[in-house]
Amino acid sequence: MPFLKINPVLTESPRDTLENGSNGTPANGTPQSNGSLEDSSLPLNQLLAKIVSQNGPFVDITEESLLSEIAGNNKEREGKQMKQEPTDEDAEMEEAFPSPGMASSDLPSPSLAPSASPASSLTVEEFMKQKEKAIGYMDSALNESSLSLDFVSLLISCLRPAAGTSSMSPHLKQHVKVGSLSSGRITRQNQQKDEDIARDKKNQSAGRGWKLQSLSRVSNDLKAAAERLSGEISKEKQYWDGMMDIVRSDEVVIPVKSSRNGKSAKDIGVKYGFGDAGSNYYDKGIGLLLKDRDGGELYFERKDVIPQVQSMQSNGKGEAHKVVTVKIYKRRGGKQDESDLELVGESDIVGRIPGDQGCKVLDDIRRARFFLFEEELFYQLMKEAATLISLQVKVDSGKIFVEFYHIVLEIGFASAEEIAKEKGELVSRNEEFDRQADEVGCFLRLMLCFQHRQNLQKRRLPPISLCQLQSRNQTNAQSVLMLLRPLITYKKHNRTILKLKTALKSILLNLEAKDEDKVNKIMTDNFRIKKFCNDPNQMKRYRSKHRLSRGNPFIRCLMSPLSVMELKYKGRLRIILELTSDSKASFSTIVVRVDKSERGDGDYGKEILDVEFSHVREVEDCVGWVMRTAEKTNQPDAERSEVASAVANGLPSENGLSNEAGEVPNDTK
Amino acid sequence: MSNLLSKFDNNVELLLAKFQEICTLSTVENKDYEVQSVESLQIESDGWTIIRIAEELLSVTRTLKESWILGQAKNTDPDKDPNDFSDAQLYDLYEKVNRLLDELASDA
Incomplete structure (x- = not known):
């Protein structure tokens, strides 16, 4: 502003002289304000040439002539100013605020009028105010220009997005879609580029191939698996059919844990x-x-x-x-x-x-x-x-x-x-x-x-109390398994019976003077044998009903057999032999009882002997001796009682002692 | 039992789902190379899953059979119970055993 103000002052005088010269009235020295305005815009060399042509060479110019000219100019100006002030001001104003970037119409010209006062009258405050205003105008102008730049960028972005977006303000970029005037942009689908279409085509065909491949692979797999599984099923069926056969045949089927080939498995067992x-x-x-892995059987x-x-x-x-x-x-x-x-x-x-x-x-x-x-x-x-x-x-x-x-x-x-x-x-x-x-x-x-x-x-018995357990255990220990034992026991028993029979026979033979027929007759008529009479099932109440005591069909095998033999001799003597073969031990006991009939009528009321032996030989001796003695003495009661008492005491009477019979058994009762 | 049923249901559901997945995966819609290749592999894995599920279903039937065979209680007719003998039978046996014993005991 100061420059602008000073400038007209500096250029005033030559301009004025020029104007004056051009007007052809250098003596008057009344320069035209319009002429001076044009002069000031001239370059210096032209201006100088103009001054020279108007006022003559600078050599002729003297101080007086200049002073008079200035004085004349001043007078003229004062007079002019009275008449032409407003137009002068306008011109001044236009000179002071040239607006190359602005639209001149936007400038509020009246507001500048006061400031357009001559440069000399400008104070610092006014200057600052003016400056502020000018800055404000410049800012708004900048704003306007950037707005228009945005707009133009937006328009350009439609066709050249890269160029458009580069000059766009961030605000606009954020809020308005590029290439659009804030509205959606519809692109045509079929306007793809050729290579895109080709790529898609390629993609599709490759994908189709791959998928076809995997589908066929999967279908093959499924087919194979189906075949395998149907085979498995038929095997399984065979297995379960076999299983059903076993279940139907009343076998007991149970789950079993087994370990085969090092791994444990759960199987069905029988x-x-x-x-x-x-x-x-x-x-x-x-x-x-x-x-079976292969056949499924x-x-x-x-x-x-x-x-x-x-x-x-x-x-x-x-x-x-x-x-x-x-x-x-x-x-x-x-x-x-x-x-x-x-x-x-x-x-x-x-x-x-x-x-x-x-x-x-x-x-x-x-x-x-x-x-x-x-x-x-x-x-x-x-x-x-x-x-x-x-x-x-x-x-x-x-x-x-x-x-x-x-x-x-x-x-x-x-x-x-x-x-x-x-x-x-x-x-x-x-x-x-x-x-x-x-x-x-x-x-x-x-x-x-x-x-x-x-x-x-x-095992089915209810458990017994602990206090009884001890006694029970003992009995358990005794009840050993018996498989061979009954066989041996009975065999021995029968053997002993046979031996006893033979012994009796031999005694009878001795007594009957070796008359075998007679002895045989005696044996068939008067000898009776009752085997195993300790078998409870031999009792009448069981036998008649065909029932078993305690429901044990093997009871005979468990017990020690007891057989009774009875020999009646001439109606006077009855010899009873009770043979017990112990099933738990190896020995037999033979109890010999001899009864005598007083009158020989079969009423054996008098017991003359009751002894127990363990060997057949002893029995034979004893019975033989008794029979012979009885046969010899035969009659008197006194003698008979003597014999009985002697036997009972274990000291056979001398006359009753038979040499043939050998020793008299010691184990008489 | 409910365990088995739920296993059965789950397996059937899964089987159908996998089958459906295969159908879905076999479509070719503007997909990229990568997607297509992954999908084709997935089809195969789904196929194997189907096989596995089918095998599992078979094992369910096997389990059922096993528990049926092993879990049933035997109904035995008390009249035909081989461990129960009538008195007459027992007596018969008694006589026979005795006869055998006698025969063995008597010296041939």
Whole structure:
């Protein structure tokens, strides 16, 4: 502003002179304000040329001429100012505020009027005010221009988004979508570029191929899996059909935990053993029902209780398929020698091994059960035989030998193949002995069954109180397994009966002067024998009703047999022999009772003898002596009583002593 | 039992879902290479899942059979119970055992 103000002052005089010169009135020196205005806009060299042409060369200009000119100019100006002030002001104003960037119409021209006073009258305050105003105008102008720039950018962004957005204000960018006049822009879909379409096409075809591939792979997989699974199903069906056969045949099916190939598995097992039937054998007989991997068929496999046993059995092949065999040997001579024995009979157990009945698994189970029973039988027999040494039972090289009077029973444990092999060597066969051996085997098996049943019944008993337990335990310990024992006991019992019979016969022969016919007659007529009369079932009330006391069909096998023999001699003497063979010990007791009929009419009211012996020989001696004595004395009562008293005291009277009869037994009562 | 039923239901549901997924995945709609390849692999894995589920369903039937076979209580007719003998039978047995014993005891 100061420059602008000073500038006209500086240029005034030449301008004025120019104007004056141009006007052609340099003497008057009245320059035109319009002319001076034009002069000021001239460049300096032109201005100088103009001044020279108007006022002549600078050499002619003197101080006086200049002073007079200035004075003349001042006078003229004062006069002019009176008339032309407003126009001057306008011109001044236009000169002071040239607005190259602004629209000149926007400027409020009247407001500037006061400030357009001559430069000399401007104060500092006014200047500052003016300056503020000018800055305000400039700011608004800048704002306006940036607004218009934004607008223009927005328009450009439609076609050239990059160029447009670069000059856009952040505010606009934020609020208005690029390339739009604040409205959505719809692009046409099918106006994609060619390469995009080609790429999509490629994508699609590749994807289609891949998917087709995986689909076909999946379908193949599914097909294979379906085939495999349907195979599995048919196998499964076969397995369960087999299972149903087993369930229907009343086998006990149980879940079993087994470990095969190092991993434990849950399987279905079958109880083929006798664990639930009362057996105390270690092998409870549990088998596995497994599925054949290939065919899906059910098959049976024994589950071994103890791994050691398994290895043992696998070592000795076929060990599991052994049966108990009974052989009967006969002694050729009287020697107690092994070489003296001759095989005469053999049990036929091989024929009893369950054969095939159509269903393999069931057959296997049946066979396993059979062999398990045989195994246990032999185990129990061995166990029992060890306690029977006193009854001439020997255990030698895995076989049990039972000595009877003239035969030897051999109980062995052999596989069916061995038996078949040995059978070929058997020469002298006796059907009778074969049958007997069979019966022995049969009996032993029956006894084991019975023992099982007894165990079962024992288990069913309610538990007993602890205070009674001790006494009960003792009885339990005593009740050992009895398989062979009854056989031996009864055999011995019968043997003793026979011996006693023979003894009586020989006594009678002596008395009757070796008259066999007579003796035989006496024996058939007057000899009666009643076997096993301690059997409670022999009592009338049971026998008549065909019922058993305590429902035990094997009661006879458990008790010690008691047989009573009665011999009546000539109506005067009645000899009663009570033979008891203890089943738990090896001895027999024979009680001899002799009654006498006073009048020989069969009324044996008088007891003259009641003694107990343990050997047949002693009985024979005693009875023979009594009979002979009775026969000799025969009549007087006094003598008879003498004899009785003598016998009772164990001191036979001298005259009653018979030399033939040998010693008088010591163990008289 | 409810456990089995829920397992069965779940498996069937899953089976159908996987099948549906395969159908959905097999569509080709302007998808990128990457998506397509992943999808094709997913189709295969879904197929294997279907197989596995089918196997599981089979195992359900096996479990059912097992629990049926093992869980049923045996109904035995008391008249036909082999462990129950009538008096007459017992007496018969008694006589037979005695006969056998006598025969064995008597020396041949």
